[in-house]
Amino acid sequence: MARTEHRKSGTLPVTPPTLADVAERAGVSRQTVSNAVNNPDLLRPDTLERVRQTIAELGYSPNRAARNLRTRTSSLIGMRFAPAQEGTANAAMDRFVHSLVEASEEVGYHVLLFPGDDEDPVGGYDNLLRSTAVDAFVVTDTYLGNPQAAWLSQQRAPFVAFGRPWHDDEARHVWVDVDGAAGIALATQHLIDRGHTRIAWIGWRKDSPIGEDRRSGWVRTMHANGLSTTGMASRVEDVVHSGAEAAAVLLDESAPTAFVCASDTLAMGVLHTLWIRQLAPGRDIAVVGFDDSQVAQVYPVGLTSVRQPLEDVAVEIVRNLRALLSHQPVETRGVLLEPTLAIRESSQPAGPVVAQ
Amino acid sequence: MARTEHRKSGTLPVTPPTLADVAERAGVSRQTVSNAVNNPDLLRPDTLERVRQTIAELGYSPNRAARNLRTRTSSLIGMRFAPAQEGTANAAMDRFVHSLVEASEEVGYHVLLFPGDDEDPVGGYDNLLRSTAVDAFVVTDTYLGNPQAAWLSQQRAPFVAFGRPWHDDEARHVWVDVDGAAGIALATQHLIDRGHTRIAWIGWRKDSPIGEDRRSGWVRTMHANGLSTTGMASRVEDVVHSGAEAAAVLLDESAPTAFVCASDTLAMGVLHTLWIRQLAPGRDIAVVGFDDSQVAQVYPVGLTSVRQPLEDVAVEIVRNLRALLSHQPVETRGVLLEPTLAIRESSQPAGPVVAQ
DNA sequence: CGATCGACCTAGATCGATCCAATCGAGGTG
DNA sequence: CACCTCGATTGGATCGATCTAGGTCGATCG
Structure with a gap:
């Protein structure tokens, strides 16, 4: 010892x-x-x-290059790293990458980042694959029309996607995702439990499958509680300004007492409108966002927000990658994880809860 | 063709x-x-x-492992990835990592992330170094008492630090940093140009060299313009709550018309206090933060904030790394880059500028 | 007692690139 | 014509690990 x-x-x-x-x-x-x-x-x-x-x-430690050459592996997981878009509150990437790095380390892998190129979306993957620089990939941007998953499948390259193959019934690859609808359902139920009945939805435009999925969580929960959704929804661009406008219109036309939003960015817009109208978030009108971004955390009136279990996502992804790499049969094609709700002041009245 | x-x-x-x-x-x-x-x-x-x-x-592409073995290089730059602390607005990491990935790619390097361990801060470095898994490191957390830079120097491992060796006169390693004092000076001058004379400072506690550096930019600019700083400063923890309290005290005791803060987190605290007191940011009281975080960008009243040129920092770091690795003499030990000011509503009165 | 077995260990080949020294042929020189 | 230079190309050795096949030795067994 x-x-x-x-x-x-x-x-x-x-x-x-x-x-x-x-x-x-x-x-x-x-x-x-x-x-x-x-x-x-x-x-x-x-x-x-x-x-x-x-x-x-x-102080011997095996030479990585020699080992890699002989075993035809690299113990490296490649991931294309795209930064959060400026002007939005989506800071999920940071947390996810960290979780992935941690989870990978646990099983002896490291994470290799490479830049993305919009003109040649598979270029980075192709290079790394051909030069056998990485063992597998984690694909994060599985938005509509993204060719990466399909291309990697075709190349028989091992990879796990963070995000469902929304519109691709052909897809047979392994994926891990967060159940956005369940998250919004959680948020909606939370508001209903607090006595709200007129709960509005501000989400993304109809061509966003993720947005529609989240929206369905709201619709489902409202109906399950016998509440109406007519005239209570708005679909806009994911920018603060649009959220503010949508909130103003909804307030005028449908007098909601609470807002559930598809993103923290939109929720910020709602808060802006409330501020202009001298309405206090939480007390007068409840607001819930999505992603539990830093904005939600540091906004003076803490914003209640749906929080993705990114640590679990990372662990699950790594688990599946290992299975793929060891040629074990993967039990399931897709894994859906449940988000949680980070409850803050924006959905909690300062005074006693108003009955009904 | x-x-x-x-x-x-x-x-x-x-x-x-x-x-x-x-x-x-x-x-x-x-x-x-x-x-x-x-x-x-x-x-x-x-x-x-x-x-x-x-x-x-x-479709040939050289096998990385074989090349690495023969040339004793890996074309990999290691970086310990620590996530942004929850509850703060510091989202700089995300942007920096992306910039680093881009800049590295330009010269044929990739970025390898490894997790940090507080108990064994050099463990991750040691492993990668011994197994010759990376060519060099980028060290980002050069806070006081961090042994990494000194340890790497001793090991003769090539690395470039993002951040000055604040208290270590012995340090002879290469570093790149952003001139925080200059950034705050920029912010202070901006406020003075807008007619403010009573400008308060809310910064970090005295044991933070970065905080003291930023503060000096405020002091310097105030004095250069013949303005007094007495009773106009507060030093607190970097949390929203502390910023709010400090702002309240300063407003009561010194009646400032503007606040310059060491971070966006603190600036959020100031905005909170203004909100409670029904004071409009920008119109009644100006506020400037530091880091141009997502919070500053999506806050309904856009927060003016000092923005670090992280893209340039990354480029400069990679440039110096290459020099180190090719055993060219590095011309300078340290590089100091100038930040810019992202001007938004929180420092811009809606109406005409009040003269003096 | 010799054959067989299994636990333990060894020697050479190999992964796929680059380094090194050597070769080959064309052109120039005295 | 012998000699040298120089650009272009080549074959073998090498980087440091793991894979494969095979060897040693004591215990077991018919």
């Missing part, structure tokens, strides 16, 4: 020790050292101990 | 073509193919053309 870690003291030698160095010093063959690292149960306990001792003394 | 890209059509063969395959097909030696890829000027034009043709036909 030597607590001192020799391998971490002192400067790194010009050329790190190799497997052969360890073998010679320990008086065994290279293969035995290799086995000590990769298949310890093949060694006799005393030999294993001796080799491990030597490995520690020399 | 064949516009059709053969290499991108069809599925990938089970094992990608190797250099030897290309050589045989083109009727040249392996070394010639290698030269065609890496030193094209060594080949006679007609040979080069023939080899390139064959490369395109077979």
